[in-house]
Amino acid sequence: MAQSYKALKEDFVSNLSGGTVLEINSVTAVAPAAYLLWSALQSRQNFFVKYGPPAILGDFLLNIAAFLFATTLYSSNILLLNALLVLPAALLCTLPPVNSQQKKHLKPPPTSTPQEDSDGQEKLDALPVRPFITAYRGAMMVSTCVAILAVDFRVFPRRFAKVETWGTSLMDMGVGSFVFSAGLVSARPVLSARLAGKTSSLGTSLRASLRSSAPLLLLGLIRFYSVKGLDYAEHVTEYGVHWNFFFTLAFLPPFVALFQSIPKMITFTAPLSLLIGSIYQIILEITSLKAYILTAPRTDLLSQNREGIISFWGYLAIFLTGQAVGFDVLLRKPRGVPSSAPGPAQRRALLQRLIFWVVGWTVLFFAITSFKFGLNIRVSRRMANLPYIFWVSAFNCAQISIFCLIETIFFPGVYIATDVAKERQYVDRATSKILKSFNRNGLAIFLLANLLTGLVNLSLDTLSMGQTRAMGVLVAYSSLLTAAAVALDSWNLSIKL
Template identity: 55%
Template sequence: MANNYKAAKEAFVSNLTGGSVGEINYVTLVAPSTVLLWSVLQSRLRLFTPYNAPAILIDFLLNCAAILFATTIYSSAPLLLNLLVILPAASIYLLSGPTTKHAKPRPLRQHEHSKPTPEPFPIKPFVTNYRGSMLVVTCIAILAVDFRIFPRRFAKVENWGTSLMDMGVGSFVFSSGVVSARSILRDQMNRRSTPLPRRLVASLRHSLPLLVLGFIRLYSVKGLDYAEHVTEYGVHWNFFFTLGFLPPFVAIFHSLFRLIPSYALLSCILGFAYEATLDLTTLKAFILTAPRTDLLSKNREGIFSFFGYLSIFLAGQAAGMYVLPRQQPVDKGASKRDILNRSTLARLLAWTFLWTSLFVFSTSFYGMGLAVSRRLANLPYFLWVTAFNCGQLALFCAVETLCFPNLQKAEDPLESEKGKESTSRILFAFNRNGLALFLFANLLTGLVNMTVPTLHVEQLASMGILVAYISGVCGLALLLDYRSISIKL
């Protein structure tokens, strides 16, 4: 009986063709829409200052519950949900003026009479909102996929096609690449170059905890006879292994940066080279159809898709190189070209257009005519994930520019404190301990699946379990943030 249920679960959590790119975009648009409403409520009404119990509840409903609804009961009508969020935001924005917080002037000390030096890489609220929303979607999806209320077209695709969960995996890697660019930018600013051996040693320190988590997940899944889909990563491989092997390979590619000073170009070279290997050799057939006879063939999906994920990570680093630095002020007499060159939003829009054009070329009949495959992590998958995430960053940046226009122009280091008031506390907390919360969410997912026959749970009960689950993850995130605890894995 248990084996029959396990087989049914393995078949249930996969799908054959996925959903359309347009539908995925509509569903994921809910996150920028809810952040827009949150930002309008904060900039116009200061609803989240102070951050009391009602503020926490509204924050949760906007940035967690709305995303849960978008992937479940509103999955067939994502545009309606977006309208229900955007229309109140537009009304409040148009009918209310921005509020200003009047604070008593602080007397300057002797050494403060000189103009303060602005922080070159300040905390960017729109990046925090982007990463926090992505983590919320990921945590919701890894459990929701086990319930029938979660549409099968959102589950990971078997071989070819696009789905919400396929995008989630790639977005996790891309966002990690974005924040990793901070250390590179600091080295460039200080004109410091770390030798490759030292970079490899440092990267191994980041890799070891992730690899340990990978082995823990491997032995727990096999020991508990937990339902899994082999074609996702292979028999033994899992996502923690992919994350764990990224740092040393990124350190090697950092050495190539001297020869090719563009992470975007490096990611494209790797992505196109991997696709050429798939198409011009028997590698594609090996990954899709070979019998699982040895360690390599048993884990071929995870091993070879790693090159696609490495391309995505490098593309994320490329985005981080122009997203993380402080936006430089523009002189009054500057030309429109100079203004656009210094605008983070304009650069994000330009790169979104470029990556989208490459994606269309790779998949169109008059281009390369390829199909997206998360299983292979091929060129179209790499370009799709990169274009999507640049577009998401552009949307979050546009919301910040609209509601908090002075944040990116401020030169006073104290302005970074205002950035916290311009960011959802829940999304800030998720971003602060993202990997630890992702691990906790995986443990809760396993606990629910071991105690609840998720395939047979009715719709109302499913929503109750999912709301309780994301409330627990959210509660832990807020508790860690309240205690100023940052868990680095």
């Protein structure tokens, strides 16, 4: 009986064809729409300043429950859910900010710029905390954690689950976004070292990358032995017999370290990503590699794990794309902006740069996938091919741009503050505590989500659960993850894996 149920579970997530890019965009638009309403409530009503039960509940409903409902109960009425989030925000925008004195603090003195130190104040950090990046990464982590359990219930539409080979789905985008996001934040230590004039030899960089990879390799091994030992349902064509997503994450740092040791590599990270992805796609097209991935018998270690091993090159390109965007968005002054430029000019330059990324990757995506005007190559998460790289890159750049625009409109003090203390106040005011918590300990929360997902699937018959019971389990699971994330943040704990 147990084995037949395992087969049912595997069939439930196998041979799926996904959905449309437009619907995926509509569902994921719930995250910035929720942040929009959160920002309107905060800037117009100071709703989340005093973080008591009403604020905690509101934060949870907007930044956790909204996405859960978007992928379950509102999956067929996603435009309605977006409207329910955007319309109240629009109404709140008609109100003045709750602090009528705020505006006079937003204009910097005419003789001072954000980097100047004329009053003996501490200089602003060249790599500031970006609330919109915190919101973007927190929302991405929330959506990932929600989906990995929700996919095991019938209330979660099959078109949102990972596709078998060709097509697009919400969870396919989630995997790529996780890697893109990791690449984005990996730019911070590189920028920090170069701003400080520090250089590392290739050997030093490789040793550091291997140390960061070791915990991920261990997690990959633990997951592998747990799945095999517990006879847990698994989707072999996702990564292979032994491979899993933790192994993919673990092998990224050493390869990236090879490129980071090259002087002036910052300028060429995006072209390098494009080069790797293009060469990989050419090999898929002109050799038998594509057929090998899709049809080869699993006779040895390589063939048994061919999806995970070969698709790694696509994920490496995505990681490098994220890092290239990070080199732009994490710096206080975007490249090409004069050192004397004030905060508003810097923010305009940043938005323009983000729009450039969005347009560039979107054009490339349509150029390679269009049947009429392009190469007509379909997206494949299983191979992490070039269309998948372009899709993930365009999507994440668009998400970051929207979050950045929302912050720019509602919290201008973040980018025009002239001293460190005031900037910290603005940053804190512009940041959801829940999204901050998920961003701060993202990998630890992701690990906890995997453990809870396994526990639920081993304890409950998720396939036979009705809508009400399924939603009860998912809300409880989301609440537990949120409580763990917020507790770690409130205790000032950062778990590095």
